[in-house]
Amino acid sequence: MLELRTGRDFWHARAVPELGLEAVFMTDGPHGVRKQNSDPRRVNLTTTEPATCFPTASALAASWNPELLREIGAALGREARALGVGVLLGPGLNIKRSPLCGRNFEYFSEDPLLSGTLASAYVSGVQSRGVAACPKHLAANNQEHRRMTIDTLADERALREIYLPGFEQVVRQAKPWAMMAAYNGLNGRYCTESPWLLGTVLRREWGYQGVVISDWGAVNDRTQAARAGLDLEMPGLSGDLTGGMSQALLDGRLTPEQVSESARRLLDLLSRVQPTGPFPQDEDGLPSLSARAQEAHHALARRAAAESCVLLKNEGGLLPLKEGQSIAVLGAMAQEPRYQGAGSSVITPTCLDTPLEELRQVLGTGQVTYAPGYIRHEGTTTEELLLQARAAARQADVTLVFVGLPEVFEVEGVDRKHLDLPHSHRELIDAALEVSEHVVIILQNGAPVVMPWHRRVPAILEAYLGGQAGGGALADLLTGRVNPSGKLAESFPLRLEDTPCHAFFPGDPKTAEYRESVYVGYRYYDSVEAPVLFPFGHGLSYTQFEYSDLQLSRTEFGGDDGLEVRLRVTNVGPVRGPKLFSFT
Template sequence: MNIEQTLKNLTTDEKIRLLTGDGAWHTYDCNGKIPKICMTDGPHGLRKVAVEKHGDIENSIPATCFPTACAAASSWNPEVTAAMATAIAQEAKKENVAIVLGPGTNIKRSPLCGRNFEYYSEDPLLAGKLASSFINSMQKEGVGTSLKHFAANSQETRRMTSNSEVDERALREIYLAAFETAVKEANPTTLMCSYNRINGEFASNNKHLLTEILRDDWGYNGAVVSDWGATNDVVKCFKSGLNLEMPDGSGFHTKELKKAYERGEITDAELDKWAGAVLKNFTELAERSDAATLTEVDFKAHNDLARRLEDECAVLLKNDGALPVSKDRDIIIIGELADNMRFQGGGSSHINATFKKNAIESLQDAGYTVIYTKGYSNDTDVTDTALAKEAIDTVLKNYQRNRTTILFFLGLTESYEGEGYDRTDINIPGNQTELLEAISGIADQKDIAVVSFGGAPMDFSWEGKVSAILHMYLGGQAVGESVADLVSGVANPSGKLAETMPLDIKHTPAHRNFAAPHDDVEYRESIYVGYRYYETYNVPVRYPFGYGLSYTTFAYTDIKAPEVFEGNDIEVQVTVKNTGTVAGAETIQLYILPDKENFLRSAIELKGFKKVFLNPDEEKTVTIPLNARSFSVFDVYKNSFATIAGVYTIAAAASVRDIRLKTQIVVQGDKYFRDERELFPDYFKPQPEGMDISREQFEALYGRPLTNFRNRRRGDFDLTCALGDVTRKSLFGRIFRLILNIAIGFMFPGKKKTDPSFKMLKMGLEEGNLEGLIANSGGMISKKLCDVLVLNANRHYLKALARFFAKKEA
């Protein structure tokens, strides 16, 4: 395509219109002058809607649901995300989809984030490497990607209005680092900005984020697309680095752009630059996509692939001999999660799966004699006495000591976690734990194994009542078949936790400053996220980062590394041997441990990893590279990463708390620029129950005044405020809110309030900012209505009345 010539053929109105989408899922074709493309949700399958409709998350075509990101990350294998992406790309090409919206690589700041299942890890290196592999593989197939959600989008509560206040070191070292890796190693077609503010500016109009860091520092040359309805102050967005607004907003922002152009706020040069970026990044992709279509996809082969991938993702958390189960033992299965299996999360990533074979059928097909009892219902956490009694009676009647294995299926049900809402604790439903308690009083512990499910860390305090725990995460549509593979020993578990499993929510670093009922989200824990907190402050955990068992054993026999690091890339070699009796895979994790410093620094940091497959008695040496970044921190004065001189320990480990081999290396570099022990003493005190940092010390570390959105008063409300906050401030608002809630009920007839799609929509409306709702509602919520709500909230009642009866949109 000749972009310069194409721009000459477009009118000013067409150039302006080109900057926003066409409907919910397409780019604009300028009245047929250029091709348009289709983009759809991912990231662990293709969610293409059958009939385009704003806000519809259930009406999608059948597609393969692969293991979700939380499961895929536990493989610690970039080949897993690559294979998944290749298959998804094939399904995308069959449906003429040019861009799949994924992967998601936000950092898991808290176990309570309702969307953690869509993200990889609490560690940016692991997350970035897995995302890079996904992107490279999909784009190799000719299908574009959209790396999301950029950035510091680590909670669902008030996600469209909250302000993530992150100090620059934590921002660059933790929350942006995975994005940086993916951008530099894979150059994603697009990058999707998040809904939230970052340090006072919405991501969609944050010039520091979208231009100064993303383009000027990292050299990104793709396109930035808004999350759906995330555009705030549209002119500022495009001047700050946004390239495409999605969806089309029923013309709302197009009118705003045209008015700004007519006022001279947008020049012809700027408009040509912005429209040219759309032509370069989207229209040219449409031309490539036309040549890359497929007519047939082998969905059975893709289901088999999903099964093999999940075999590698599941994590064996405990095993005192109950697994694998020999074929001469009968199996009693307890729990509805074995029948109606939870294999994905709720929200925009929900896939209409092509196959759904549950664990009961799969274990029977594997040759076991299986007795199933429901025990509890997935749609409630209240014990059903009849179901519980039936389960207990089934065990009393059929359990034989040393001849029967009880597989108890439990975990987080769909109402507990999903897009649009967060959890309030790490508990699993009480009806499950109560029944497990009863069963453990009947059967021997050594005969009870748990198969668990969930998209984020949860409570395992019942672990002492069972002999084995096989954690499947949310393993995709073939998870039932994978359970059979792993329980029977056909496959050997090799997953390792990509996140820490805490003892209690009070032990997590951010619990004091997570999901507050206002928009000020202070990341007071700074760089101490996940294991960086637990290891630096010696806080006990249930299962540490990187942990996972196998049916075999491994010995780490040798480590080799240079004695001095002078700035050039180096290699560390680690030798590992399978010392057990069955084939298996081990992930060698390479950590660095710096000397104790007088500045904020984690006691241990992951800097490399490699998964290796070994037969019994087989030994291999793996090579893991390190570079200057491996020994660096972000220097906020120089605005760049600096290698910090000192003596470091390089550790080869089976988990962050299972170090097998060590060696030391002298690193030549810079001295850190200040003594932070005196400046921020709270960070150098014991922190046994999360990071307890004063607001004053965090503000000093943050380096600028903190916001006070929590104290918003009448007169402060505008279109960036949440609908719920605005409507609570006036009688007109409360009446509108009542009508809206009634309308939501009619939209979901027969649905319970705990249904994920219902909760997502309700919370999205309640906590959505008004400008985003105008753009994302398909015309159902107008700017005029929102203006009236804002004027009433600010007590400008006469102006509100005049606006209500005005004939023209402002």
């Protein structure tokens, strides 16, 4: 039973052949199934099976649509089954304490209720296909700087009100079959070895019945982790598989009951995610999805990306584009988009829409001119590129400028140093504004950026990281085929210095002190009445709405007295409005 507690290799849990249980494959999966197709005894982030790349969590959160997240979860579960994956490592539930966190593209929001609601729908969708979801990273894992060793120091009110409620909500509502414990320490104990976090809070208070899996390489003391309630250490290691736990059993530091309870949970997980029938096969005999299913998932990804875009500004009704207008498309990200995060979540997409080609298909090639403006992967520009951009913008009725954060700005393992766009992208914006008054900025980024140019630009569309169908979704939105409905799930500050944890982030070499306590995101900006660039919940539409018949009533939510708000929303504008849904 002790050997069951460690993985077989980098991605597999151990088989139990005497019970007919096969080794289960686990893989990253917040916005797509990243199934490594090389040697499972070592990690490879580049050689993976094609899978649908959906928008990242930072984008999907702006949809505020649990039903959409449930659909995406079900699609991910379906692809995981087809690829032989039993445990999908996601979604990411960590709170966006600072916009500098290099992995914020993989997390939903600065708000725990929104995060928990969307994560619960995602988990329910994944598990409806017989695949375990594994929410992560429990808990207070809010930076990449020294993430494997940093000790998070947070008061209990901050933990209970901000950093834990999303995990609690997903445990109570969706009952995930697995949960991932984080690398970092929490108030003096590593999360993988914390009896308070894994025993008192997760299991006793929340009633969690599933398996707790370590983040990859997060276990420092196997006996302490077992005593705390960790069930499975990943990845698998060669050599002594018990790591001193046999001696701990003999001397009483570990009890037989603790070992057997953990084994029971692991066997239950393995039983749940065993294949129930043959997977679809391609011509090489490898698991795959049918072309029809791939097309359906691509269409879902396109709809999700469209719902996730946020119209931040639209002075004079510049958008949607009008029939017959000539359009200049500037920025290399229009031809080679930034559509997903970097690190362990990188997906090999089944196909990829580009904004430039999708716009040409909708508007006609003759209506669209293009200039790259900057060198995509170098973060630089030249005077010749800027001259070409000015010439294209000067001749066009409307200029679309595609800018954002390159992959090296946002990546797992490294936090950002500032909130600026690359200098070359800012130069392109200035070049367009020199010759055109009708400029639309389209942003491709996983987290907030500052916009010192925002007053000079009539229209701004936040596209986030829209996945493989994001280009088509942008064409739909820019041309008015789809009415934008996204709302920000995070605050966009005016300056980095305005963020509540600025003075304390990322901390010293050993500790990260959460001195701002519960004052995270909008809770801080509202309490001190500080101005922001764009507030939490902001998002425009191509039409207008009236609100009437406001009714307030007491309700019970999560065991506490709450307030239910009901009202009538009426579209009084010239454009068909987006789909409305209820969010409790």
